[in-house]
Amino acid sequence: MATLRQRALLIAQGRPKIPVTPPSTKISDFYGSHVFGTKQMKESLAPSVYKKVVEAIDKGAKIDPATAEEIASAVKVWALSKGVTHYTHWFQPLTGSTAEKHDAFFDAHAGIEKFKGSALVQQEPDASSFPNGGIRSTFEARGYTAWDPSSPIFIFDKTLCVPTIFVSYTGEALDYKTPLLKSMEAVNDAAVQICQLFDRNVRKVIPSLGVEQEYFVIDRALFATRPDLVMAGRTVFGHNPARGQQLEDHYFGSIPNRVKDFMMDFEIEAHKLGIPVSTRHNEVAPGQFEVAPVFEEINKAIDHNQLLMDLMEKVAEKHSLKVLFHEKPFAGVNGSGKHNNWSLITDTGVNLFQPSNSARENLQFLTFVVATVKAVYDNADLLRASIASASNDFRLGANEAPPAIMSVFLGSTLTAVLDELEKNGNVKIEKGDNMYMKLGISKIPEIILDNTDRNRTSPFAFTGNKFEFRAVGSSANSAGPMTVLNVIVSEVLKGMAKDIEKEMAAGKEKKIAIVNVLRKYIKDSKKIRFEGDGYSEEWAQEAEKRGLSNLKSTPFALDAYRDKNVIALFEKHGVLNELEVHARHEIMLENYIKKVQIESRVMGDLALNHVIPTAIQYQNKLIENATGLKNLGLENKAAIETINQITGYLESLKQNVDEMIDARRHLNKEEDIVVRAKGYCTDVKEAYFDKIRYAADKLELIVDDEFWPLVKYREMLFIK
Known part of the structure; x- marks a missing residue:
């Protein structure tokens, strides 16, 4: 046997067990212990300062310099008590990974530890050294990171990390977070407008997200012997073993001991960081696994997912393992995705994608479901472009992931409801009649949560109280596709509000006006709905007949970002300007x-x-x-x-x-x-x-x- 391969195998087979001991038997005892969250703020800040921070988090209010000094002082004391020596602005440049530059608290000239409010609020990394699509020339170095108070400060690897946005000297976004935050404002503004047709008490709508992260794990010594894995993240050569995943015995099977120890270890560290990981299991392919958190506000969920990936890689080193986030590291077995479970939550506590027994809430539920389906139909090519990458191209449509054709799965029950609504939209409403019964809307309570199957071949599926965007790749930063989803839904909701207003101006009663608009949107977007096998050749042929794109390769899918209508869409909602869209296209x-x-x-x-x-x-x-x-x-x-x-x-x-x-x-x-x-x-x-x-x-x-x-x-x- 080749010497290097033989040595690596002997090392991998003789690994000792790494003991894992949690700080406590109860996760609640140490959950969030490395996060400067609302509890720590309330305990360490003056009430007036704490109030300003809460306003900044909830309402986007600016933090004045004096308040920043108070916060920085409290954060420094807390961090030093945890043994922290350095701080950094933690941001997400367009490389796809996170970035950080560490500065010491210790001031050698003064002989003391310092952390000023100005250092908390803003820093200046080199904007020309990160991907910028020509926004910054090589000789134009200045760029800024600015604190995002809506995402909590945390301690990672003995360093105080301040989540920030990253912009150029002239203000253009050079990261994933900036447009995401803007898209959250856009969808909030549009969704509140619709919600107030049903409940005048709604003042804010927050997109929430749960990111299911799939990954492979192999021994670190074996990884080091494969130049392709080291350089490209995937094996460019390698014949399928006699036994792969055909026995279907790995999925949900007993987790291998080494991997289980690794999982326990990174979960402990994740809980300290306030990352709400809750699920772990074997995935379909041998050597493949999944970790999933509970839902959070979308900005925090994406920060946590990026942090979790970094954490997993660091903890894996301790266990002499290597985590592979590439979408298709091994040919012939399933690849890995990052299933993004997205929903909209009101400040009154209502999940807008949660059906109920209330007729009013169900009409609202239908309104947002139909708007989302219409958004996917109107912007299918842009949504496809948002998940395009060289690595994801190997996975999409490869009989374990959704195809490159964008479609929406609703399930048989909800499909029947929409079909009924479309057919009976012109029912004459007599005084005292139950409009909902005549329109078939009364059927909606039957949907509650799991009254429909899931379709793993669908790239965008309704799964009970949320939409699951399954086509996102495992190595991707979810902020990209989630920004696009927020924007396209905002656009449809804005148009829907205008159409309902027109109906009401023409003398229609509000509920009838809403139903009339829904009926039209259902009809207009019907081609994007598909309930069958997305892997089949028949679907590819049917999709072509429907006029749906099948953009299998990234450079062709990315043409969507050159479309004038797409650029106008981003600009209309204040998320990206033309220069920023062009830059992102070039970077991709x-x-x-x-x-x-x-x-x-x-x-x-x-x-x-x-x-x-x-x-x-x-x-x-x-x-x-x-x-x-x-x-x-x-x-x-x-x-x-x-x-x-x-x-x-x-x-x-x-x-x-x-x-x-x-x-x-x-x-x-x-x-x-x-x-x-x-x-x-x-x-x-x-x-x-x-x-x-x-x-x-x-x-x-x-x-x-x-x-x-x-x-x-x-x-x-x-x-x-």
Whole structure:
């Protein structure tokens, strides 16, 4: 066996158990202990200061310098009591990960620990060193991080972390959080307008989110022996093991001991950080798992998800494990998603997607469901673009994830209600008649929570009291797609309010006006609704007949951001301006190009420096064997046949790698980034990746196991 592979396997098989001891048997004893939350604020701040912080959190009010000084002083005392020595502004640049620059509390000149209000509120990282899509030139370095009081300050890895937005010197958003916060305001404004048709007491609507995070875990030593996993996050080569997920015995099975210890460890740390993780289980593929929290306000939920991913990676190191968040790290088994469970909650405590026994609340429920379906229909291509990435392209539609075709699943019961409402919209209402009964709306209470199946093949599904956006990739920052969802729903709700107002101005009673508008929206958006198997070829054909897009590749899906109507939509709701939209489009294209470049280079390196030399070495051994037998007057037909097979695969491998390198060299001369990205998709990835992989994986089957240099799937996936 190849020396490096053998050593890695011996290390992985001899790992000692890492003991995990929680601070207390009750999670409530340490939950949020590393968070400067409302409890800590109330205990450490003067009542007048605490009131201003609450107003900043709830109403977006600004915090004045004097108040910032009071807060900074209290935060410093709290952090120092926890053994913290440094602080940082924690933000989410357009790299997809989080960023931080640590500064010491200790002031060497004064000889004391300091943390000023100005340091709490604002810092200045280099805005040209992060992806900015041309907003900042190389010589224009200034950018700002500014404190987001709506997301709690926390301690992570002995560092005080202040959640912030990140903007350029001229004010353009350079992060995920800024447009998300703006989209929350947009959906709040639009949703409140509709809610007040039903309840005048509603003053605020908050989008909430629960993020189910899927991931793979492998031993760290095995990870280190795979250059493709290290460089690209996925295995570009690797033949499926004889046993994969076909027995369907891993899903919800007994969690392997090492992984369970790791899960317990990161859950303890997550609870200290106030991250409400509540569910853990094996996923479908071997080596694949899931962690899920309870619902939170969307900004906090996304911050917590980004923090959780970082936390999981750090805790995994302690257990000599490696967490893989790539959407498709292993071919032939299920990939990983990040299911975003989204809903809207009023300040009166009503979930707008929760049906009930109240006729009034059910009409409101229907209104928001129909508006959301219409939003997906009107903006399907933009929603698809929001989850586009080089890594997610490997997963979407691969028989374990929703297809690239955007559709909405409502379930049989809710579908029947909408169909009934559409058909009977012109019922004449006589005095004393029950309009809801005549319109079929009385059926809605039957939906309550689980009165419908779930459809795992749907990218956007109603699941009882929320919509689940299943197409988001496991490595993605959910702020991107959630910003888009907030904006498109805001747009429909605003239009719906105007249409209802017109109906009422024409003399229609309010309830009748609402129903008339719903009926029209149901009819207009009906093509996006689909209840069947999203994996089937029949659905792809049916979707094409309906005029629904099937944008399978990222550079083509991202064209949505070039649409003038999309730019106008973002600008109308004050979420992104034209420059910011163009910048994001360019950043996403650059990211795609670089990832395909890296994968193609890794493929070339592994093929030329690992696979081909190993196959030739084994082939030479067979030739020596065959020659020796021939000299004795014997013939080894099996050896000769295998030698010829190896020759064929080697020639194919070498030729396709050389052609791929030429294609890449040619594309690098292309100045138009859109053309270059699409070329990398069609002329590099689609033209050569599968061909090169096929030859390499066939050689893995042929070459003696003792010779093969790369750790195999069967050795990585079945961790114990």
